[in-house]
Amino acid sequence: MIESIIVFGGKGGVGKSSISAATAVKLANDLPNKKVLLISFDIAHNISDLFSMDVGNKITPLTSNLWAIEPDPNVYAEEYTKELIEKMKILMKQMPIVGMIPQIEKFIDTTFTAESIPLALKNAMFFQKILDAEDINSQDIQFDIIVADFPPTGNMVALFEIPEDQVKVVLKYSLNFYNSVKGAIRNFSKVFRQFIKPFDDYEKRKELGREIFNMIVELEKRGERITELIHNVGSLRLVSIAEKPSFEEIKRARDLTERYITLDAVHINMLIPKKYAKKCKFCAQVSSIQQKYLIDIKNEFQGFKVWESNRLEQEPIGFKGLANLATEIYENTKVSEILRPNP
Ligand SMILES: Nc1ncnc2c1ncn2[C@@H]1O[C@H](COP(=O)(O)OP(=O)(O)O)[C@@H](O)[C@H]1O
Ligand SMILES: [Mg+2]
Numbered sequence: 001m002i003e004s005i006i007v008f009g010g011k012g013g014v015g016k017s018s019i020s021a022a023t024a025v026k027l028a029n030d031l032p033n034k035k036v037l038l039i040s041f042d043i044a045h046n047i048s049d050l051f052s053m054d055v056g057n058k059i060t061p062l063t064s065n066l067w068a069i070e071p072d073p074n075v076y077a078e079e080y081t082k083e084l085i086e087k088m089k090i091l092m093k094q095m096p097i098v099g100m101i102p103q104i105e106k107f108i109d110t111t112f113t114a115e116s117i118p119l120a121l122k123n124a125m126f127f128q129k130i131l132d133a134e135d136i137n138s139q140d141i142q143f144d145i146i147v148a149d150f151p152p153t154g155n156m157v158a159l160f161e162i163p164e165d166q167v168k169v170v171l172k173y174s175l176n177f178y179n180s181v182k183g184a185i186r187n188f189s190k191v192f193r194q195f196i197k198p199f200d201d202y203e204k205r206k207e208l209g210r211e212i213f214n215m216i217v218e219l220e221k222r223g224e225r226i227t228e229l230i231h232n233v234g235s236l237r238l239v240s241i242a243e244k245p246s247f248e249e250i251k252r253a254r255d256l257t258e259r260y261i262t263l264d265a266v267h268i269n270m271l272i273p274k275k276y277a278k279k280c281k282f283c284a285q286v287s288s289i290q291q292k293y294l295i296d297i298k299n300e301f302q303g304f305k306v307w308e309s310n311r312l313e314q315e316p317i318g319f320k321g322l323a324n325l326a327t328e329i330y331e332n333t334k335v336s337e338i339l340r341p342n343p
Helices: 016-030 047-051 073-094 119-131 133-138 153-160 162-192 202-233 244-257 281-300 318-330 335-339
Strands: 004-010 036-040 066-069 145-149 234-241 262-271 305-310
Touching: 004 016, 004 153, 004 202, 004 244, 016 036, 016 047, 016 066, 016 145, 016 234, 016 318, 016 335, 036 119, 047 066, 047 318, 073 119, 119 145, 119 153, 119 202, 153 244, 202 234, 234 244, 244 262, 244 281, 262 281, 281 305, 305 318
Parallel strands: 004 145, 004 234, 036 066, 036 145, 234 262, 262 305
Antiparallel strands: none
């Protein structure tokens, strides 16, 4: 059962991916009995680079209890749309009369393809699939903790708006589909009126409508399930550096995501270490600007856990580098506090 979904958000370049990966490594190390999945929602995936391992669009084991995936939302959206169209075709062939129309498939509207779905929604659909317990069961891995590296604010909000948007897209397609079936019936009955009774069986039409309606309701239920899951076990962490643009970004992110997920902590990354701050005039200057924003951010996010991390001398890459970054961030913080900073 998914116990925790930790989502990292913030502006590009502030260290979201690095901190997500470092957190996943730390949790997996400290909790050997928990299965941890690290997932990236940036189109420019970099989990592979961070771990110097080939991850890609499949759940890939990194250690005995840590997995990662860089999903290709297109691949999933293609499977999804194909499946839906297949289901509708089957449904239609099972229909009395409609199913008898020769070459009925030609009339089916198959314009519902992966290309017709916006990227944010494709990502969202994939996120749902990962979070949906039923799908996870079918993959035989039951994750306990999911660490998600989210894109900057705009796309991040789209990821939470899934259920509504997804239902809208499928509803639109279903209406097109239904209309195309009606069109087929109309054409057919014009030509073959003398051979067969026109399709005017209201009950049968209603049945078709009801089946399609149920498919949409199923989807909506799944959406509700996911929304509830994120609501119950989701934890948002906003990452910033001590500068104005990324500080503004995390304020926006906080406001826009409030209704979907609980904000638990703020990370202030890439601070100049104190021992260097006075070493040169330039360093002192930059450091004093950082200290000003550090205070501003802490004031703005009073009551939330704030984790500070210095800029490391070496890029935090590979298991060792990421573990170093985790130590820099969390020091001796207990793992239970990392999971729930504000119990
Ligand atoms: N605390 C840190 N010290 C040094 N380098 C860092 C630190 N955090 C991140 N980096 C480096 O900064 C760059 C951007 O980090 P990344 O995690 O890719 O940011 P984002 O995902 O927010 O775009 C990367 O090269 C990463 O290795
Ligand atoms: Mg990134």
